[in-house]
Structure formats: structure tokens, C-alpha cells
Amino acid sequence: MQLQNQTALVTGAGQGIGRAIALRFAAEGADIAIADLNMDTAQATAEDIRQRGRRAFVHHTDVSDYDQVQALVAATVEALGKIDILVNNAGIGKGQRFLEVSKENWQRHINIHLSGSFYCAQAAAREMAKQEYGRIVNIASVAGLMGPINLAPYGAAKAGIIGLTRSAALDLADSGITVNAIAPGPIETELLKTWPPQALRERAQHMPIARLGQVEEIAHAALFLASPDSSFITGTVLVVDGGGVAAGSYMVEKYRQRKQHDKE
Numbered sequence: 001m002q003l004q005n006q007t008a009l010v011t012g013a014g015q016g017i018g019r020a021i022a023l024r025f026a027a028e029g030a031d032i033a034i035a036d037l038n039m040d041t042a043q044a045t046a047e048d049i050r051q052r053g054r055r056a057f058v059h060h061t062d063v064s065d066y067d068q069v070q071a072l073v074a075a076t077v078e079a080l081g082k083i084d085i086l087v088n089n090a091g092i093g094k095g096q097r098f099l100e101v102s103k104e105n106w107q108r109h110i111n112i113h114l115s116g117s118f119y120c121a122q123a124a125a126r127e128m129a130k131q132e133y134g135r136i137v138n139i140a141s142v143a144g145l146m147g148p149i150n151l152a153p154y155g156a157a158k159a160g161i162i163g164l165t166r167s168a169a170l171d172l173a174d175s176g177i178t179v180n181a182i183a184p185g186p187i188e189t190e191l192l193k194t195w196p197p198q199a200l201r202e203r204a205q206h207m208p209i210a211r212l213g214q215v216e217e218i219a220h221a222a223l224f225l226a227s228p229d230s231s232f233i234t235g236t237v238l239v240v241d242g243g244g245v246a247a248g249s250y251m252v253e254k255y256r257q258r259k260q261h262d263k264e
């Protein structure tokens with residue numbers, strides 16, 4: 001039980017990676033606040049947490065709205081007493097070719113990912129600072145480390161989250177709060193279902209570990225960064241991507257070798 005008697009706020013925990021993180025944290029003894037736009041999925045996650053014997057609190061929140069985030073944090077403290085852990089996970093991903101990116105698409109990505117992460121981090125950190133302890137885990141992406149294709153708003157917002165992680169880590173260190181990011185590679189969730197199946201299969205074949213990641217694999221990493229054990233780690237980016245970033249442009253060579261091997 002690594003998070004016994006702790007309280008975690010997880011944004012976007014109605015489904016996908018956020019849901020897996022919320023369930024993993026609950027299994028480790030944490031009470032969970034869920035902030036999401038979709039109340040049906042958020043309530044379903046909350047029900048699963050209660051079945052694990054932990055308290056769950058659901059708040060309808062658009063993380064890109066400053067006032068809604070202030071209300072979320074106040075309501076979480078009222079319902080669960082404190083916030084020890086924040087996971088900034090809520091997000092969207094809409095591909096568009098660079099020359100066609102609309103102003104709305106650009107602003108929505110920046111507002112949800114980057115502004116939303118800042119609003120939540122600042123409001124939660126104000127609570128964490130009172131107890132001189134906190135863990136903030138930002139879900140970035142390999143798209144914030146490498147140039148994604150047809151995802152300029154997403155890639156820019158995720159790179160911004162990595163910058164935010166570093167500066168928040170410095171500013172909050174004296175308050176006992178660590179701030180780290182996770183950069184997942186392709187993980188099997190609804191977010192990826194917009195990709196054609198063949199493109200997804202080929203994407204997996206390019207990776208050193210030739211498959212898509214599973215949500216539980218991100219939850220394991222989030223648990224480590226959210227736990228007291230990670231006390232000397234702050235301002236880092238933990239890449240959880242099956243080796244894709246390590247391979248860089250050699251991913252193409254890996255794919256070519258696999259194809260060659262299949263033919264032989």
C-alpha cells in the first residue's frame with residue numbers, strides 16, 4: 001500500500017490512462033477525486049474505486065476553464081479533506097495538417113493541455129504547500145519530445161507541459177512538492193482509435209518493443225512518481241514508450257529489418 005491515506009486528484013479519469021491511474025492509486029490505498037467532462041464515465045470510475053473500499057469524488061470540470069478548476073480544487077478539499085497528489089491527464093488529440101490547422105483547434109489544445117495543466121497545478125499546489133508535501137505528475141507525450149506528424153497543436157502543447165514541469169519543479173521545491181512528467185508513446189486507448197488500424201499496426205512495428213503500450217503501464221510509472229519513494233526526483237520526464245525515443249530515426253531501420261526478417 002504505497003499511497004495509504006493519501007488523496008489524489010486525477011483529471012480525465014473517466015476513461016483511458018486517467019482511469020487506469022485512478023484505479024491503481026485506489027488499489028494502493030488512496031482516495032480519488034475525478035475531474036472530467038463526461039459524467040457517465042467519471043461515475044463509472046468512481047463506482048469501481050468505491051468497490052475497492054476507497055472514497056471517490058466526482059466533479060464536472062473543463063480543465064481549460066480557470067474558474068472551474070478553482071471550484072474543483074475547493075470542492076475536492078471539502079469532500080476529501082486534502083490533496084496530496086495531482087495527475088494532470090485530461091487531454092484531446094485532433095490531427096490536422098499544418099497548413100489546415102484552425103485557430104480553434106490550436107487554441108483548444110493549448111487551453112486544455114497547457115493552460116489546464118497550469119491551472120490545476122497552481123490551485124492544487126496552493127493546497128499542497130499548506131501541508132508542505134505534494135506530488136504533481138503531468139502526462140505529457142513523446143510528441144512533446146519529438147516532432148509528431150500532423151499534430152502541431154498537440155506537440156506544441158505537450159512540449160509546453162514539459163517546460164511547465166521544469167519551472168514548477170523549481171518554484172515548488174521549497175514547499176515539499178515534486179513535479180514530474182511522463183511521456184507516453186502510443187497507448188491503446190480511445191484517443192488512438194481515430195488512427196486507421198493498419199497505420200496503428202505499422203506504428204507498433206516501428207517500435208523497439210513492437211506493440212502499443214497498455215494503460216496499466218502508464219499507471220505503474222505514475223504510481224512511482226506519485227509515491228513518497230520518488231522523494232529526490234523532480235523536474236524530470238519519464239519516457240514510457242517501448243523504446244521509441246531511444247531509437248529515434250533508427251525506428252525506420254528497425255521496421256525495415258523486421259519486414260526483411262518476415263520475408264526470410
Ligand SMILES: NC(=O)c1ccc[n+]([C@@H]2O[C@H](COP(=O)([O-])OP(=O)(O)OC[C@H]3O[C@@H](n4cnc5c(N)ncnc54)[C@H](O)[C@@H]3O)[C@@H](O)[C@H]2O)c1
Binds near residue numbers: 015063140183
Ligand atoms: N493514448 C496515447 O497514445 C497517449 C500517448 C501520449 C500521451 N497521451 C496523453 O494521455 C492523456 C490521456 O489520454 P487517453 O489516451 O487516456 O485519452 P482518452 O480520450 O481515452 O481520455 C481522455 C479523458 O480526458 C477527458 N477530457 C478531455 N478534455 C477534457 C477537459 N477539457 N476537461 C476535463 N476532462 C477532459 C475525456 O472526457 C476523457 O475522459 C492525454 O493527456 C493524452 O494526450 C496519450
